Amino acid sequence: MAxxxxxxxxxxxTKTVILDGDGKILSYDIMRSGHYYKGAAKESIENALKSAxxxxxxxxxxxxxGYGRGAVAEADAEVTEITCHARGAARLFPEVHTVIxxxxxxxxxxxxxxxxxxxxFVMNDKCAAGTGRFLEVMALALSVDISEMGDLFFAxxxxxDVSSMCTVFAESEVISLFARGHKKADIAAGIAxxxxxxxxxMVGQVGLRExxxxxGGVAKNAGVVRAIEERIETSLLVPYEPQIVxxxxxxxxxxxxxxxxxx
Amino acid sequence: MSKIAxxxxxxxxxxxxxxxxxxxxxxxxxxxxxxxxIVHAADLIPVVIWRGNEPVTWGHAHVPPYDCGITRSFVxxxxxxxLSFMDGFVFHIRQCLxxxxxxxxxxxxxxxxxxxxxxxxAIYPGDAVRDFALKELESFKTSLEDFTGxxxxxxxxKKSIEIYNKNRSLMERVYEIRRAKPGILKAKEVMxxxxxxxxxxKEDHNELLTELVxxxxxxxxxxxxxxxxxxxxxxxxxxxxxxxLDLIEDLGMIVPDDDLYIGSRYFANPVNLNGNPLNALADRxxxxxxxxxxxxxWDIHWGDEAIKKMRDNDAKGIISVRVKYCxxxxxxxxxxxSKMAEKGVPEVMIEMEHEIISLEGVKTRLQSFAETIGGV
Ligand code: SF4
Numbered sequence: 001m002a003x004x005x006x007x008x009x010x011x012x013x014t015k016t017v018i019l020d021g022d023g024k025i026l027s028y029d030i031m032r033s034g035h036y037y038k039g040a041a042k043e044s045i046e047n048a049l050k051s052a053x054x055x056x057x058x059x060x061x062x063x064x065x066g067y068g069r070g071a072v073a074e075a076d077a078e079v080t081e082i083t084c085h086a087r088g089a090a091r092l093f094p095e096v097h098t099v100i101x102x103x104x105x106x107x108x109x110x111x112x113x114x115x116x117x118x119x120x121f122v123m124n125d126k127c128a129a130g131t132g133r134f135l136e137v138m139a140l141a142l143s144v145d146i147s148e149m150g151d152l153f154f155a156x157x158x159x160x161d162v163s164s165m166c167t168v169f170a171e172s173e174v175i176s177l178f179a180r181g182h183k184k185a186d187i188a189a190g191i192a193x194x195x196x197x198x199x200x201x202m203v204g205q206v207g208l209r210e211x212x213x214x215x216g217g218v219a220k221n222a223g224v225v226r227a228i229e230e231r232i233e234t235s236l237l238v239p240y241e242p243q244i245v246x247x248x249x250x251x252x253x254x255x256x257x258x259x260x261x262x263x
Numbered sequence: 264m265s266k267i268a269x270x271x272x273x274x275x276x277x278x279x280x281x282x283x284x285x286x287x288x289x290x291x292x293x294x295x296x297x298x299x300x301i302v303h304a305a306d307l308i309p310v311v312i313w314r315g316n317e318p319v320t321w322g323h324a325h326v327p328p329y330d331c332g333i334t335r336s337f338v339x340x341x342x343x344x345x346l347s348f349m350d351g352f353v354f355h356i357r358q359c360l361x362x363x364x365x366x367x368x369x370x371x372x373x374x375x376x377x378x379x380x381x382x383x384x385a386i387y388p389g390d391a392v393r394d395f396a397l398k399e400l401e402s403f404k405t406s407l408e409d410f411t412g413x414x415x416x417x418x419x420x421k422k423s424i425e426i427y428n429k430n431r432s433l434m435e436r437v438y439e440i441r442r443a444k445p446g447i448l449k450a451k452e453v454m455x456x457x458x459x460x461x462x463x464x465k466e467d468h469n470e471l472l473t474e475l476v477x478x479x480x481x482x483x484x485x486x487x488x489x490x491x492x493x494x495x496x497x498x499x500x501x502x503x504x505x506x507x508l509d510l511i512e513d514l515g516m517i518v519p520d521d522d523l524y525i526g527s528r529y530f531a532n533p534v535n536l537n538g539n540p541l542n543a544l545a546d547r548x549x550x551x552x553x554x555x556x557x558x559x560x561w562d563i564h565w566g567d568e569a570i571k572k573m574r575d576n577d578a579k580g581i582i583s584v585r586v587k588y589c590x591x592x593x594x595x596x597x598x599x600x601s602k603m604a605e606k607g608v609p610e611v612m613i614e615m616e617h618e619i620i621s622l623e624g625v626k627t628r629l630q631s632f633a634e635t636i637g638g639v
Binding site: 083253 | 621639
């Protein structure tokens with residue numbers, strides 16, 4: 001059985017997906033990247049192998065992707081997360097033409113053309129504004145668990161504007177909104193709308209073409225998903241586990257390379 | 264190539280040494296449109312001002328951090344006394360708002376022995392523009408004559424133009440050979456060649472180029488079929504970080520030609536020497552191509568020009584290099600990008616900062632682009 005592995009070493013989390021020869025997901029793993037990407041990649045692969053009941057020797061091909069793709073010592077090759085997210089999203093939703101990916105510390109919008117190939121993309125990797133890290137800091141400022149942020153959005157009754165997208169300034173803005181008596185839910189919704197505004201700017205550069213898939217950890221926040229849907233005026237397709245789309249795409253490319261080698 | 268690498272590795276030391284060796288005054292010409300030939304004809308050494316490689320320090324007291332790299336680096340160098348070997352400066356201040364700041368800063372803090380402010384016109388249709396450009400060049404010539412106390416004769420100006428034209432044709436030959444034998448020089452080396460032309464006396468550079476061309480003609484290179492040809496476009500006024508050029512090649516791409524200022528734009532268009540030499544220099548300035556967003560030309564599209572260059576070179580895509588905080592390029596870019604989208608041309612934009620913050624981000628963009636056009 002030609003087992004292939006995709007490892008996506010992101011700035012916040014490392015994700016691994018193992019596929020069998022038919023392209024079926026055998027297992028996956030998500031863990032914090034920490035400060036030692038090489039170690040994180042190794043550990044994540046081991047975790048995924050363990051859940052699939054496989055050994056290292058069973059792997060035929062490993063492909064690294066993500067910000068720390070160069071640190072995957074086990075990788076036979078590396079491909080960028082842009083290409084991998086596109087490929088992963090297109091396998092899950094063949095009708096996709098746009099991918100919005102909001103990860104731990106960067107965000108990207110990818111346009112997809114024929115054969116699941118990337119036609120254009122924009123990425124914001126300059127600051128953590130509107131990313132997973134931003135949401136974590138905002139959750140802390142609101143004194144809620146990050147997993148509650150999505151539900152809070154739907155409990156919102158009053159519109160509150162969070163104008164700053166800089167993680168540092170937004171944090172103090174949230175504190176001053178509290179001081180002015182605004183409710184947690186309304187502020188959480190304001191944060192989600194602020195993220196959506198920023199993403200809309202990037203979508204504008206790539207050009208919106210349906211269907212639109214959202215991937216990355218932030219897609220687990222239903223409030224942000226809804227806020228983006230309202231802005232782009234179309235519904236988003238969100239995979240069951242949006243965080244592993246890049247690793248899944250990497251594994252798909254790994255299996256394509258395997259079949260080219262074998263073929 | 265070793266001499267060229269030496270000149271560009273420390274332009275400050277090279278130009279300071281040049282002044283002593285040649286016993287001539289050095290005039291710094293701010294890129295991109297100063298006709299250096301007139302300075303040359305005045306028996307002075309024109310040198311194109313460059314972006315240094317140090318972080319900006321005192322300069323930020325004079326120009327804001329949101330000015331482009333060369334603006335900040337040049338002012339920083341000047342106020343720190345790093346350019347004390349320069350005797351004078353020429354600025355074409357209508358090129359962009361930032362260039363307009365220089366004369367005041369230099370006058371106040373540097374007090375150069377010579378300073379000329381050029382007002383070359385934007386290229387609108389009609390004769391008035393040509394008269395305007397010609398008058399400016401005449402006043403430039405007169406200011407140099409006043410500075411040196413010597414008249415610049417038409418003959419000496421023609422001679423200088425011939426030397427500059429020779430340099431242009433030799434540089435064109437280097438590019439021709441590179442087009443025919445991609446990979447014969449690294450992209451970084453080609454940029455060093457053009458940059459050294461901006462720093463060295465053209466006579467010396469012509470000698471070097473003659474030798475280099477001969478070597479290139481004789482050398483054979485392995486075909487680079489597996490590499491993806493790309494055309495870098497833009498990067499006004501300044502060198503692109505060499506690391507970025509290396510990155511392009513390390514990622515499996517190859518540069519057969521370019522549309523960069525420190526590249527093919529610098530030596531494009533020889534001066535047509537039929538008749539009055541100042542007229543001929545004005546005509547060169549008024550040539551609309553290679554299109555420059557600082558000249559206000561709207562009837563020719565930069566995107567079309569770039570696409571033509573890409574197709575002529577059988578290249579697969581365009582890498583736009585935009586200097587961060589360069590308003591002329593930034594204002595033009597949306598149109599450029601729309602043209603790429605309209606014609607279905609793969610294009611990626613990387614923003615170049617004086618202080619590189621993250622080469623990793625640039626790498627991801629370039630690698631994704633290579634994967635896109637390479638069919639991954
Ligand atoms: S790079 Fe742009 S902004 Fe800077 S001096 Fe040149 S034209 Fe002006």
